[in-house]
Amino acid sequence: MSLQVLLVLVVGGIAGIAAILHFMGLTGPYRFSEGQDAVAAWEREVPERPATNVHLSSDSRASLITFDGGSGIVWSFGDDTVARILEGTRPLETKTGLRFDFPDFGSSALNVRLNDSDRDIWLKALEAQ
Amino acid sequence: MTDQLTYPDVVQLAVPFFIIAILIELVWIAVKGRGGRYETRDAVTSLIMGAGNVASGILLGFIAWGFFMVLWEITPLDLGSSWWVVLICFVLDDLRYYWVHRFGHRIRWVWASHVNHHSSQHYNLTTALRQTWTGTFTFMMVVRAPLILVGFHPAMVLFCGGLNLIYQFWIHTEAINKFPRWVEAVMNTPSHHRAHHGRNARYLDCNYAGVLIIWDKMFGTFVPEQDDDKVDYGLVHNLGTFNPLRIAFHEWVGIYRDMTQRGLTLRERLMYALAPPGWSHDGSRKSSEELKQAHLQRHPEDKGSAGFS
Ligand SMILES: [Zn+2]
Ligand SMILES: [Zn+2]
Numbered sequence: 271m272s273l274q275v276l277l278v279l280v281v282g283g284i285a286g287i288a289a290i291l292h293f294m295g296l297t298g299p300y301r302f303s304e305g306q307d308a309v310a311a312w313e314r315e316v317p318e319r320p321a322t323n324v325h326l327s328s329d330s331r332a333s334l335i336t337f338d339g340g341s342g343i344v345w346s347f348g349d350d351t352v353a354r355i356l357e358g359t360r361p362l363e364t365k366t367g368l369r370f371d372f373p374d375f376g377s378s379a380l381n382v383r384l385n386d387s388d389r390d391i392w393l394k395a396l397e398a399q
Numbered sequence: 400m401t402d403q404l405t406y407p408d409v410v411q412l413a414v415p416f417f418i419i420a421i422l423i424e425l426v427w428i429a430v431k432g433r434g435g436r437y438e439t440r441d442a443v444t445s446l447i448m449g450a451g452n453v454a455s456g457i458l459l460g461f462i463a464w465g466f467f468m469v470l471w472e473i474t475p476l477d478l479g480s481s482w483w484v485v486l487i488c489f490v491l492d493d494l495r496y497y498w499v500h501r502f503g504h505r506i507r508w509v510w511a512s513h514v515n516h517h518s519s520q521h522y523n524l525t526t527a528l529r530q531t532w533t534g535t536f537t538f539m540m541v542v543r544a545p546l547i548l549v550g551f552h553p554a555m556v557l558f559c560g561g562l563n564l565i566y567q568f569w570i571h572t573e574a575i576n577k578f579p580r581w582v583e584a585v586m587n588t589p590s591h592h593r594a595h596h597g598r599n600a601r602y603l604d605c606n607y608a609g610v611l612i613i614w615d616k617m618f619g620t621f622v623p624e625q626d627d628d629k630v631d632y633g634l635v636h637n638l639g640t641f642n643p644l645r646i647a648f649h650e651w652v653g654i655y656r657d658m659t660q661r662g663l664t665l666r667e668r669l670m671y672a673l674a675p676p677g678w679s680h681d682g683s684r685k686s687s688e689e690l691k692q693a694h695l696q697r698h699p700e701d702k703g704s705a706g707f708s
Contacts, residue, residue: 271408271411271412271414273457276411276414276453279414279415279418280414280450280453283414283417283418283446284443284446284447284450286418287418287421287422287425287442287443287446287525288439288442288443290422290425291425291437291438291439291442291443292439294425294429294437296437296438296439297438297439297440298438298439298440314631315636315637317693317697318693345639347520347637347639348438348439348440348441348520348641349436349438349441349521350438350441350520350521350633350637352637352638352639353637354639372639374649374653375645375648375649375652375653376636376638376639376640376645376646376649376650376653377638377639377640377645378639378640378641378642378645380639
């Protein structure tokens with residue numbers, strides 16, 4: 271097969287499938303319907319650190335988790351969730367909430383939507399660790 | 400002259416078939432309301448990884464090809480190209496695939512390349528195309544050396560490898576539950592390969608097969624999918640990114656950072672590249688054996704069941 275045909279097939283195929291999926295309503299985002307969801311998502315990923323406290327973000331797409339001796343964050347990732355233990359990761363304050371930059375190369379930066387009062391709660395909980 | 404033996408690049412030829420099959424699976428899921436999940440960014444990421452894999456083959460394929468042709472020059476043996484030679488080549492190359500895949504899960508250097516095939520939390524036909532960009536750097540082409548040295552032409556070996564990958568495409572689906580018992584006994588099937596993609600402790604490091612599941616049974620790595628332990632797809636530590644560059648290179652970056660940290664002995668530095676994933680010099684991470692142990696501590700009732708013996 272010529273390179274041109276291959277290129278057209280690959281680019282067209284990806285664009286077409288992306289469009290179909292999007293118009294079928296299959297583009298995330300996952301939302302936690304309650305704190306218990308976030309705990310389940312956390313314990314799926316970090317079963318050895320049971321959650322002691324949960325603080326959902328204002329848009330329910332992320333949650334701060336505290337456990338014995340530390341804290342972590344679990345967030346919506348497409349139709350799924352991802353969790354990270356926060357080991358010395360301190361967030362930056364942004365206009366819309368907090369921004370987390372993770373040390374591992376396998377995570378993009380995460381912007382969490384928090385109104386002013388939620389942000390205070392998150393910062394206090396992180397401070398307490 | 401078998402020096403000029405040529406076979407079509409079957410993986411490139413299969414691209415239209417891949418696209419059509421994905422659309423069929425999508426319609427099936429939409430109509431039936433079961434049989435798998437799709438998410439736009441996840442699927443697009445998988446497809447981009449697949450395109451990058453083909454591109455890296457076009458750009459870097461000459462390295463493996465050059466190596467194979469050197470071996471072909473050296474060897475005095477030539478098995479020719481009759482159909483039964485191709486058949487034997489296919490079966491032996493499937494055995495080759497088993498070991499490369501097993502090394503891919505048990506040697507971090509090789510895992511750094513293979514990990515991205517496991518980086519989706521979904522399991523659908525697009526997941527099959529989530530393939531590595533860095534396979535050349537694992538040097539796993541050496542595992543093919545014996546095949547060429549005993550007289551299988553490099554073009555035939557690559558043809559068989561391509562057919563093997565195409566076979567594996569269609570088993571990345573939840574739309575098919577199980578086949579009749581004799582099929583499941585001999586062939587790698589959607590059920591067996593779903594277990595391979597599981598991050599559940601039970602399913603870690605099992606079912607490395609390409610086409611024939613018999614290799615796992617022979618070498619003691621077979622774990623059947625359990626109805627009471629639904630497969631949770633993805634990595635023990637799932638990725639938090641859809642960025643193809645991060646997906647392709649994150650484990651290589653991890654190896655680099657681990658190997659270059661201060662105060663390690665030379666042995667420890669090498670272990671970060673060559674030991675199984677999860678090895679650490681200070682015991683701060685868990686290997687799959689330790690993850691299975693930790694699971695059994697939380698769930699002693701699973702002791703002795705499939706995947707925990
Ligand atoms: Zn694998
Ligand atoms: Zn797979």
